[in-house]
Amino acid sequence: MKSALITGITGQDGAYLAQLLLNKGYEVYGVIARRSTDTLWRLNYLGIKEQVNLIEGDMSDLSSLIRAVQISNASEVYNLAAQSFVGTSWEQPILTANVTGVGVVNLLEAIRLTDPTIRYYQASTSEMFGLVQEPIQSETTPFYPRSPYGVAKLYGHWITVNYRESFNMHTSSGILFNHESPLRGIEFVTRKVTDAAARIKLGVQDKLHLGNIDAKRDWGFAGDYVEAMWLMLQQDQGDDYVVATGKTTTVRDMCEIAFKHVGLNYIDHIVIDPQFYRPAEVDLLLGNPTKAMKQLNWEPKTNLEQLITMMVDADMKRVKGEVQILAEVQ
Ligand code: NDP
Numbered sequence: 571m572k573s574a575l576i577t578g579i580t581g582q583d584g585a586y587l588a589q590l591l592l593n594k595g596y597e598v599y600g601v602i603a604r605r606s607t608d609t610l611w612r613l614n615y616l617g618i619k620e621q622v623n624l625i626e627g628d629m630s631d632l633s634s635l636i637r638a639v640q641i642s643n644a645s646e647v648y649n650l651a652a653q654s655f656v657g658t659s660w661e662q663p664i665l666t667a668n669v670t671g672v673g674v675v676n677l678l679e680a681i682r683l684t685d686p687t688i689r690y691y692q693a694s695t696s697e698m699f700g701l702v703q704e705p706i707q708s709e710t711t712p713f714y715p716r717s718p719y720g721v722a723k724l725y726g727h728w729i730t731v732n733y734r735e736s737f738n739m740h741t742s743s744g745i746l747f748n749h750e751s752p753l754r755g756i757e758f759v760t761r762k763v764t765d766a767a768a769r770i771k772l773g774v775q776d777k778l779h780l781g782n783i784d785a786k787r788d789w790g791f792a793g794d795y796v797e798a799m800w801l802m803l804q805q806d807q808g809d810d811y812v813v814a815t816g817k818t819t820t821v822r823d824m825c826e827i828a829f830k831h832v833g834l835n836y837i838d839h840i841v842i843d844p845q846f847y848r849p850a851e852v853d854l855l856l857g858n859p860t861k862a863m864k865q866l867n868w869e870p871k872t873n874l875e876q877l878i879t880m881m882v883d884a885d886m887k888r889v890k891g892e893v894q895i896l897a898e899v900q
């Protein structure tokens with residue numbers, strides 16, 4: 571039986587990827603960081619908590635990563651762990667650099683020292699395009715990150731490429747555009763909006779405070795995107811791939827979809843609050859996934875309307891108390 575190790579298994583993508591790999595018959599191991607509260611709610615929600623093997627570790631602790639790679643005996647390692655919230659990266663730039671940037675080389679070293687034939691996936695990001703240098707971004711578009719998070723991810727991206735070129739390791743970098751789901755963290759804008767739409771509909775919230783609603787993003791469904799991660803590691807060679815839908819939408823129009831789904835007009839409930847503006851904004855992201863579609867035979871299956879309505883429906887159930895997601899109880 572094949573084994574895989576996932577860092578960030580308690581996050582949105584980690585949970586979906588663990589589910590995908592379990593369905594494919596893998597023995598799944600996950601690195602779990604020590605926290606004072608339970609972080610297993612997503613694995614619980616998907617009903618897979620008992621099926622994964624958890625190993626304590628932290629991206630900033632090389633010895634713990636070596637231990638995790640050894641214990642798991644993995645032939646594939648997926649590095650999804652990060653301080654992943656762009657806004658927080660201005661508040662904690664050094665932590666972000668250590669975890670999201672240097673953490674990558676820690677894990678690559680753990681692999682190189684243990685078994686350099688292990689295949690490696692790096693969670694790169696469209697945030698590396700930042701101040702976009704081309705209207706539609708592909709694998710050849712120059713990078714221009716706009717946040718400490720984007721800068722840290724750029725290091726992670728290039729060190730992944732470098733280990734492929736230096737040591738002939740099978741490393742792949744997935745340049746994933748925004749992807750969302752009912753398991754998205756509440757601080758990210760889609761989930762903040764779908765949760766608010768549900769709460770306002772059910773009378774437990776009045777207003778929704780947002781920042782720049784003119785920002786445009788290429789949003790897809792996390793469940794579709796984890797498939798692309800797995801496909802990258804099944805190729806003969808490691809490579810870099812953009813994973814996106816090829817459509818971009820403003821935060822404003824995404825709000826309209828969410829509120830309309832519960833019979834509300836978003837304009838009546840939104841308050842523009844400069845507190846949520848960013849020191850440097852990424853105004854527009856729009857990816858060209860042609861390479862992933864051709865070489866990986868991957869395609870996005872869920873459009874934005876389906877995605878947002880799925881998230882609103884899940885939040886309606888949660889706010890009504892029909893489904894309990896422990897970490898999200900407010
Ligand atoms: P989440 O924020 O939901 O999950 C991040 C994970 O990283 C959590 O499991 C978290 O653990 C873990 N983590 C954080 N710090 C450490 C640490 N020091 N040591 C070990 N683990 C740590 O992110 P997503 O699932 O949305 O994203 C997965 C990856 O993909 C991230 O690297 C993200 O930057 C990247 N990405 C995401 C995109 C998106 O749209 N979702 C797009 C492009 C890239 P804990 O639960 O304990 O906090």
Ligand code: GDR
Pocket residue numbers: 654655656657694695696697746747748749757758759760762779780781782783785786787821846847848851852
């Ligand atoms: P992003 O996602 O920064 O693209 O990073 P986020 O959902 O946080 O922001 C998207 C856009 O919405 C605007 N915005 C707001 N954002 C938040 N969070 N809260 C608000 O109130 C708000 N109002 C407007 C933002 O300014 C921004 O333009 C996500 C993360 O998952 C990263 O880890 C990942 O790398 C990228 O997606 C691709």
